[in-house]
Amino acid sequence: MSLSVGQVAGVSGVSVRTLHHYDEIGLLSPGERSPAGYRLYSEKDLERLERVLFYKELGFPLEDIVTILSDPTAGTADHLRRQHKLLTRRVGRLQAMVASLEYEMEAQQMGISLTPEERIEIFGDFLDKGYAEEAEERWGGTEPWKESQRKAASYSKADWLQIKQEGAEVERRFVEAMNAGLPADGPEAMDLAEEHRGQITKWFYECSYEIHRGLAQMYVDDPRFKARYDGIAPGLAEYSRDAFAANAARHGK
């Protein structure tokens, strides 16, 4: 009726040592021991192991799994829904990776190789995996960064192209304004800044004026961005930084 360590290891795919370890740290202690001291796992224990492996697969530390499973809601329909949410999110991220790979394969076939920047941009979004899920499980997280993550994960290739195009459009008008000699703290530049902020809010996350000001600073500080903007037009990084800042000031912050 009950299984030995080796048998559990066999059906579950984990090692015997792992089961010993889980016993040691109190994550999964078999309900019974044979007279000789052999660990005997019951069906209940297997059920628990299943849940343990589930959360482990999602990257939770064992210690946290202990607390998650000690939650009385474990096993309820609600709990199942949460598991489902975590899993589908994960699948979504991996599918985004698949999509980007396919995109790259396509591009390579046509001899057009993406700039590393392009790829990192797309790639970066799902790379910082891992703990977004935990935060969600714990606090139901709603910070801007995670909001961005979620939205970005749901975008199609078409969306990305549109995002890129809209971004390029505003950039172009920034260059025009700058070349026309319009001041960075003038109304035209500030309106463009506001439009840029609106785009971010629309596509990624609620972009406050503080955040927008921070972004502007980054355009100057981060050599990557700096290089990119200066490649479009020398001085553009600083110009837009000043415009963003002026726009933020105009809106009282």
Place this chain on the structure above:
Amino acid sequence: MSLSVGQVAGVSGVSVRTLHHYDEIGLLSPGERSPAGYRLYSEKDLERLERVLFYKELGFPLEDIVTILSDPTAGTADHLRRQHKLLTRRVGRLQAMVASLEYEMEAQQMGISLTPEERIEIFGDFLDKGYAEEAEERWGGTEPWKESQRKAASYSKADWLQIKQEGAEVERRFVEAMNAGLPADGPEAMDLAEEHRGQITKWFYECSYEIHRGLAQMYVDDPRFKARYDGIAPGLAEYSRDAFAANAARHGK
């Protein structure tokens, strides 16, 4: 043009310490250092980091990633296809988990709770994840176990139901034979054994006579199987073991 550790950490989502570590073990050493000794990452380095994170996500040890990336085929179309294969396989497994979760949710809503055995059966297939991929990458693996893995991963719920039904059918006839007093090494029992072996080959993997004999032994040794068979009819586990063995002997092995 080139990024500092902190900047790379920012865009890629890994920690600064991780980058230091990758440098230490020679997995990713930045091409340049500033006069002050600061690590400077080029576009090429970022590209490599991207690949590193890709394989890391799939669970490869860092040491192996070194050798994978040192392979001159890295970055070619062929390499991309291999990456794509690994990824989609992974996605498939996770989707199977999703499906089984949905199945459980559905069942719970209808008040029918699955037996833990049922769940483990379905669950077990994708649990021993991890190294199937590595084996594939290294040896293009074709052993029975992995063949089984692959096939099992592709089955729909309908398939599983049919598998279950066919299995139950043979079981029923085994019970009949046993109850009719037919010897386990008689032609009827051996034919049933052969049919059982055929089913395994059809649904899971090329089941040789040795393997089949091993399975039979397991039916007796593994308390889970033993309990299950004895629950259907006392002595069934031993009866089928003997029949499998006789059938194997009949076929010259």
Place this chain on the structure above:
DNA sequence: TTTGACCCTGACGTAACGTGAGGGTCTACT
């Protein structure tokens, strides 16, 4: 009763970082 497959409990090893400690570097502001 002996052999081989399993099980036990330590206990040390390892991979992939986390986390300071102690000390330069760089840019910004005063």
Place this chain on the structure above:
DNA sequence: AGTAGACCCTCACGTTACGTCAGGGTCAAA
């Protein structure tokens, strides 16, 4: 020019989740 604060460096020890023996019982089959 000086200094605060944000980064960077190199040790170096700590941590998580096990892997891997060592030394020694257990148990079913031959």
